Amino acid sequence: MGKGAETRERILEIAEASVLSKGFAATSIDEVIAEAGITKSGFFYHFRDKNRLAHEMLRRYVEANDHLFDGIFDRGRQLSDDPLQAFLISLKLLAEIMADLPNGHPGCLIASICYQERLFDREVRDLTVRSVESWNTRFRNTLEEIATVYPPREPVDLGDIADMLSCVVDGGIIMSKTLNDPHRLERQVLAFRTFVKLIFSGPAIIDGIDLERRPAHGSDQSSR
Amino acid sequence: MGKGAETRERILEIAEASVLSKGFAATSIDEVIAEAGITKSGFFYHFRDKNRLAHEMLRRYVEANDHLFDGIFDRGRQLSDDPLQAFLISLKLLAEIMADLPNGHPGCLIASICYQERLFDREVRDLTVRSVESWNTRFRNTLEEIATVYPPREPVDLGDIADMLSCVVDGGIIMSKTLNDPHRLERQVLAFRTFVKLIFSGPAIIDGIDLERRPAHGSDQSSR
């Protein structure tokens, strides 16, 4: 990483922390450059305006989040061949990560931007839309894979359940931040996990048999 | 309502719409007073600064929301004596109201403030905390009443489930706004409703009897 890229990265890091704690509008450039140890000219050399800063910040944030999710869900697949078990494990890992963040979750940039959308241009908004949609389809695919093995107990739209994870996380972050209680977010992820468990692994009521539910085409721990 | 109070109300209404669509910081006083047809002096006669405006806006918002919830949950109790059925009915009503909002939900002031908290003083933040907590305990009480009649299928913390409603609504609003799809919010509320149904009204597995779950101390539609 060259010297320029290093400075850029430092600016982005400082700006992100500031935006998540006080919002985009309240994040002054003067403040950021003071912390970064550069001048205003230096800032505008890297970002042509504040909107461009937002764009780069968002790109960075989405990328980091994608990485995080990749890691969590890969780990889940590693620990169990069963898609439902894998997903439940991943959700637990996600909850743990959320709980481990020292002073509560820093917040969701998407949500932050959502409530100040008019401040941003088309490009930034398009990026938020794309990333949210990619997370939704990711979760949806996982749920559909589960559903082929464990038919849902209740007629549910898997797309809605997939959306729900993002919603619960976003809402959980807001509640955690508002009430200043970092555990709220963790517990919300775990509550969603209970929901998934109830949908897919509740005892079958059909014909009154199969009380302890098992996969349709029996793979338990070994085969694939 | 005197003339002064009328003007105040008009200012608050205009400001709220603006804040929810572009955020608090991007809402300029000049803009608000132009739309309200008053001058700057007039504005500062009613609100000593922007923070005071936020405070009054929030008070208004919380009050309106409390009224809304009162209406919805009272109606649920009117339509069924059974606490679970009443809650499920109320959730459906809530979903319908969310869907009926013309151009998508205007947004949640609490969430909007959450992501710009440093802009506000202690008083404003305390008000957000109090209102969120009051909604949580309200839902929690309802759920606990249900649980005395329908013991939950899975060991769940009712406080977490109560929190979840607010989380799902907040998250749903964000997703609806981001993706510009008003139906997302409605479907999230209905998904939460499915969760509640699964927790409390799944078939009893104890002893393999009582497949179609019924209240513990049989009140169905009549007595109270």
Added chain:
DNA sequence: GCTTTGCTGTACCGCAAGTACGGTTTTGGG
């Protein structure tokens, strides 16, 4: 050795929040 990259420094513009304060109209009670 010369260009490109990565900045610094200074000076300036425009907009919005907020202050100050004097003047004016409107309104309701005695």
Added chain:
DNA sequence: CCCAAAACCGTACTTGCGGTACAGCAAAGC
């Protein structure tokens, strides 16, 4: 009807921030 609040209007000014313009300078790399 009068008079004192209440509910504004008008003007002028200060401060802070986003953003522009432009000149210069030091180090890195070919």
